[in-house]
Each structure stands twice: as structure tokens, then as C-alpha cells.
Amino acid sequence: MPKITYIEYNGKSHQIDVANGLTVMEGAVQNNIPGIDADCGGSMACATCHVYVKEDWFNKLPIKENGEEDMIDMAFEPNKFSRLSCQLTVSDEIDGLVVQLPKKQA
Amino acid sequence: MIKTDALIIGAGPTGLFTAHQLKLIGLDCEIVDNLDKIGGQCIELYPDKPIYDIPAIPECTGEELTNNLINQLKPFNIKFHLNERVDEVKNNNGKWEVKTNKGTSFNTPNIIIAGGVGSFEPRKFPAKNCEKFENKSIYYSIKDKTIFKNKTVSIFGGGDSALDWAIELSRNSKVNLIHRRDEFRSAQSTVDNMYKLSKEGKINLFTKYQLKDAKGSINLESIDIEHENKEVKNLKTDFVLGFFGLIMQLGPIAKWGLNLDNKTINVDTEKFETNHKGIYAVGDICSYPGKLKLILSGFHEGALAARACFTLARPNEKYRFEFTTSSKTIKSRLGVKGD
Numbered sequence: 217m218p219k220i221t222y223i224e225y226n227g228k229s230h231q232i233d234v235a236n237g238l239t240v241m242e243g244a245v246q247n248n249i250p251g252i253d254a255d256c257g258g259s260m261a262c263a264t265c266h267v268y269v270k271e272d273w274f275n276k277l278p279i280k281e282n283g284e285e286d287m288i289d290m291a292f293e294p295n296k297f298s299r300l301s302c303q304l305t306v307s308d309e310i311d312g313l314v315v316q317l318p319k320k321q322a
Numbered sequence: 323m324i325k326t327d328a329l330i331i332g333a334g335p336t337g338l339f340t341a342h343q344l345k346l347i348g349l350d351c352e353i354v355d356n357l358d359k360i361g362g363q364c365i366e367l368y369p370d371k372p373i374y375d376i377p378a379i380p381e382c383t384g385e386e387l388t389n390n391l392i393n394q395l396k397p398f399n400i401k402f403h404l405n406e407r408v409d410e411v412k413n414n415n416g417k418w419e420v421k422t423n424k425g426t427s428f429n430t431p432n433i434i435i436a437g438g439v440g441s442f443e444p445r446k447f448p449a450k451n452c453e454k455f456e457n458k459s460i461y462y463s464i465k466d467k468t469i470f471k472n473k474t475v476s477i478f479g480g481g482d483s484a485l486d487w488a489i490e491l492s493r494n495s496k497v498n499l500i501h502r503r504d505e506f507r508s509a510q511s512t513v514d515n516m517y518k519l520s521k522e523g524k525i526n527l528f529t530k531y532q533l534k535d536a537k538g539s540i541n542l543e544s545i546d547i548e549h550e551n552k553e554v555k556n557l558k559t560d561f562v563l564g565f566f567g568l569i570m571q572l573g574p575i576a577k578w579g580l581n582l583d584n585k586t587i588n589v590d591t592e593k594f595e596t597n598h599k600g601i602y603a604v605g606d607i608c609s610y611p612g613k614l615k616l617i618l619s620g621f622h623e624g625a626l627a628a629r630a631c632f633t634l635a636r637p638n639e640k641y642r643f644e645f646t647t648s649s650k651t652i653k654s655r656l657g658v659k660g661d
């Protein structure tokens with residue numbers, strides 16, 4: 217199973233096995249990782265599952281679909297490595313992905 | 323003090339259908355919602371997005387669903403209290419006393435919380451100092467645009483609200499428009515108009531910048547904005563406006579002594595009652611084993627909570643189950659002709 221690493225704002229790191237097909241957001245929510253709210257449940261309507269993707273991973277991810285960047289405008293302290301974790305589907309290609317969580321989601 | 327058989331908190335699809343169920347079985351209800359319009363998340367977050375899993379409706383948008391639910395409520399006269407947030411809930415002799423932030427108060431045996439993920443509040447600037455100037459020089463919505471006349475206004479955001487206000491205020495104010503990237507999410511004509519005003523020097527445009535700090539001892543004097551590449555600029559400004567949309571906050575509900583589980587309210591699956599007698603939770607905000615956050619689940623939960631309300635609202639009567647297809651009583655409530 218692919219491993220995804222979530223690093224909380226305070227530096228605490230969680231390496232989690234997340235099944236293929238789930239999203240990075242679902243991996244966090246199902247494992248009670250603090251710092252991902254996902255208020256809208258993954259419909260790309262709230263920007264509260266915002267993560268910063270480690271630079272070396274950022275360009276390996278599938279590019280943002282229409283609407284994700286618009287939603288990131290709303291996120292808390294976005295930067296150029298910002299993604300919405302509900303839009304990142306886990307697969308063998310992203311085994312080892314590391315995402316950092318913002319200070320808060322809203 | 324308004325007396326009603328049931329008070330519904332939240333005018334989203336679940337709240338609306340729950341109201342319909344209450345009226346069908348002969349109970350009164352009123353609805354409070356913090357938004358300025360009916361429809362909840364459907365209207366605020368995805369009015370144009372198609373929904374494909376409403377039973378018997380192959381496809382409809384959030385707005386169409388809301389309009390259909392409002393139409394379904396037409397036979398009934400239901401009082402909506404929009405732009406109001408329920409702040410206080412207190413028990414008084416077995417009845418609930420409810421107060422909103424606008425001072426409206428209710429006395430009711432039943433409260434149905436259909437609050438989605440909580441109430442919508444504007445998203446605010448992360449910078450700490452901003453709180454100090456909020457509602458004095460930093461605003462997240464505009465009530466009186468005349469206060470900006472001949473002043474410098476710094477507007478943050480890249481959507482319709484930010485652009486529309488930048489264009490409007492540029493007529494009588496010095497306007498800075500600051501956005502975190504080069505693209506704007508607004509109608510092309512609006513974006514073109516903004517760029518035109520920027521070329522004419524009527525709007526000072528700063529892209530790839532975000533707010534870093536707000537400065538001033540008593541009154542706001544200037545702001546620091548930071549570029550993606552970390553370069554910082556200081557801008558003198560009288561006002562700051564932030565348009566980052568809305569965020570859902572559980573808000574005062576968290577303080578009513580309900581059993582919560584990660585921003586949701588625990589309920590039973592017979593009445594959808596919380597740990598307080600007469601307070602129910604339905605729709606996205608409730609949780610129980612097997613809970614699905616689907617609109618159709620909210621409808622089911624509302625129908626059962628409405629029946630539970632009957633017992634407390636009409637303690638001396640017995641609830642009798644009836645179908646809308648055959649019941650004369652229900653037909654008369656709906657104002658349709660019986661057979």
C-alpha cells in the first residue's frame with residue numbers, strides 16, 4: 217500500500233498506509249490526522265483540506281483541474297506548492313508523497 | 323418571544339424538507355439561517371454544480387434543488403429569519419428558549435438542528451494584527467461604501483467581489499488590488515475592465531502578493547504585502563477589504579452541551595434526537611453508525627425528527643401516520659382538492 221507522510225504544522229510527522237484510490241484527504245481523515253478539516257467532504261468547495269506539497273513532489277503530481285486553483289485562493293496562507301488534498305488520488309505513482317499541513321485551515 | 327412547535331436551524335435542503343414534513347403533520351415551524359438567502363451549502367457553495375443523486379431527479383443544480391424545495395413549501399406560510407444566527411439555547415421548564423444574535427427569541431418544545439457544517443462566516447486574514455482593526459478599518463463585507471470616499475482602500479482577493487468592488491470604488495477612492503496569483507476568477511469582461519483601469523492608473527494592481535501585516539497604533543496606517551519570492555512592500559492605506567469567500571464554523575452550537583464527535587452531533591436513529599430531549603440534529607451535522615452525508619439521508623432524518631416533534635408539541639394527541647395520496651387532512655393542509 218502506498219505510504220503518505222503528513223507533517224503537522226508543529227512538525228509532528230505521520231506516515232500512513234493509504235489504499236490506492238482513496239484521496240490524500242481521505243487518508244488523513246480516516247486516520248484522524250489533525251489539521252485536515254475537509255468540511256465539504258471532498259467536493260472541492262471549501263479549501264479546508266489544503267496542504268503544501270514538498271517541492272520535489274509538486275511537479276510529479278497530476279496537474280490541477282479547473283477550479284482547484286480558484287478554491288486555493290480561499291485557502292489559509294496558500295503558496296505556490298499548495299494543493300487541495302481531496303484532489304490528490306493515491307496510487308503507486310505517488311507512493312512516498314510528503315505533504316505539510318498549514319497552521320490552520322480557516 | 324415567538325412560540326412555535328418546532329424551530330429549525332438551517333435553511334439548507336434538509337431544513338427545508340424537514341419544515342415540509344412538520345407542516346404536513348400539522349405542526350408549526352420557523353427557520354433561522356445565518357446566510358442572507360435560503361439554500362445553505364447548495365446555494366452558497368455549488369449553485370451551478372449538477373447533482374445526480376437526488377431520488378427521481380436525474381440531474382439538477384444546487385440552485386434548482388433549492389428552488390424546487392421552496393416551491394414545495396409554497397402551500398405553507400413559513401417564517402424565515404435570515405441573516406440571523408442562533409446564539410443561545412436554554413431550557414426553561416421543559417421548553418427551549420432560543421435567542422439569535424439579532425435579539426429574536428423563541429419558545430419551543432423542539433429544536434431541529436439542520437446546520438450542515440455550521441454557520442457560514444467570512445474567511446479572515448491570517449495576520450494577527452488584523453483582528454485589532456476589524457470593523458474599524460478592515461472589513462470582509464461592505465455595508466456603507468461612502469466611508470471609502472477619497473480614501474485609500476486596499477482590496478484583497480481574485481473573485482467577483484474583489485474585482486467588482488475594486489472597479490466600483492476606483493471612481494472615488496485610491497484603490498490597491500492585491501491577489502496571490504496572476505489569474506482572476508471572474509467574468510472576462512470584469513477582468514478586462516479591471517486591467518483597463520489598472521493601465522489608466524485608477525487601480526494599482528499587485529499580483530503574487532499576500533497580506534503579511536497590518537500596521538498602526540490606534541488606526542490602521544499601512545500594510546505589508548509579501549511577494550511569492552518573499553519581497554515585502556509597504557503600502558499606506560486607510561482601509562483594507564478581504565474577499566476570500568465564506569467558511570463554515572460550528573460556532574455557538576459547540577456550547578450547547580450536545581455530545582459532539584469531530585464537529586458533528588451524535589443522535590439516535592429513531593428520532594434523530596441528541597443527548598438533550600427535544601433537540602434533534604439532521605443532515606450533514608448529525609452522526610450515527612452508518613451515517614452517509616447525502617442530501618437524501620437528510621430528507622429521511624428530517625422526516626423522522628418531525629414525527630418525534632409531534633409527541634412534545636401535542637402531548638395530548640396521538641400521531642397517526644397518513645399518506646399524502648389519500649389523507650383528506652393532509653390535502654386540506656396542502657390546499658389541494660380531496661377526491
